[in-house]
Amino acid sequence: MQILLEGFLSVTWQQIVMYCVGGLLIWLAIKKQLEPALLLPMGFGAILVNLPNSGVLNQMMAGNIEAGGIIEWLYNVGIGAAEAMPILLFIGIGAMIDFGPLIENPKMFLFGAAAQFGIFAALSVATLLGFDLKDAASIGIIGAADGPTSILVSQVLGSNYMGPIAVVAYSYMALVPIIQPAVIKMITTKKERAIHMEHVASKPVSRTTRILFPIIVTLIAGFVAPMSIGLVGSLMFGNLLRECKVLDNLSETAQHEFTNIITLLLGLTVAFNMKAAQFVTWQTLLIMLIGLAAFVFDTIGGVMFAKLLNLFSRKKINPMIGAAGISAFPMSARVVEKLAVAEDKTNHLLMEAVSANVSGQIASVVAGGMILQFFMH
């Protein structure tokens, strides 16, 4: 009889909290449709790993035999060893992205760069709140607004907070349509938000340029920040598959089946770091606050950079374009378009916003690589 009650008797209050957290993530995924592809597996995984003596984690059996757990195995193979899952996911992401609008308007790259300010601002805030440099960097990378980058950086730096970091990163990415408009309205005037941008008809991007683009990006990013090659290289490899036009089958597979399989497994695997002892701590609450600050500072960084450019430019840039430089694609671009049209129905900024948003994808992985580069020495 005792053996049947063992599980119920050994559950801790922290584990019960994690069942609620798991349930909340599942509810957010299904009811609110917030990043369901990641939040649902993470939520369910959080419940699985927090059941007492859970079989999804390695357990010692009688006779000193270790029984392997599937989630622990997935973690050791998929993330613990060379951060395989987040890196491979980037192949699919690269295959999905059309960099054409950015290639037509390369100055938009700078907005992607500016909107990574939140990563470093959050890093500094985290150090002031008592986190050591590696943990602060792992928390700051939430500002990259990119789940795989957050997972990879926190894993490589050996942060103990990978679970909360992943949950916070994906949750706030889904909340961009709520966070960004509030910040943008605080730091811009109605007049600034109503600035029209001249749509200059540019020549279509040739196939040659589209093929050279991923190679050029990989080489430049690779020489300056070699630690970013895993992510940048995967992203660009996926894009090359798309743009070469001779591997449509592989490109389609990368965009759909491959991405779906990795996404499905990644969510469950990240749950390995959502064990109660690691997650139910006051540091998790701090990480939620710092993560929010990261997104706020990202938006501020992008908008203020656009305003700075306007001081020296005759053709005024709508400063909201800067906010679209965050990596949350395509939500950030849609937020900017919606805000622009709200001020003036004839003011459509989607083209410029998408260019900035897409450059944020590259900027965020470069930022992740730069952070790792610091800790190499």
Next chain:
Amino acid sequence: MFLLSTFTDSLNIMGTGMLGIFFVLGAIALAIYAVSAIDHKAQAKKEQEQQAEENS
């Protein structure tokens, strides 16, 4: 003291990091400008030659 030194390190990372990101993306933007310009020039030349062929 430790907090101050860690914070100072973080500011150093911020400065170098942002500079590095701008440098990388700026270099990529310039490279793309150059490649696009060369490509458009080559295309224009090709079109001119085709036009000349059709006229003759």
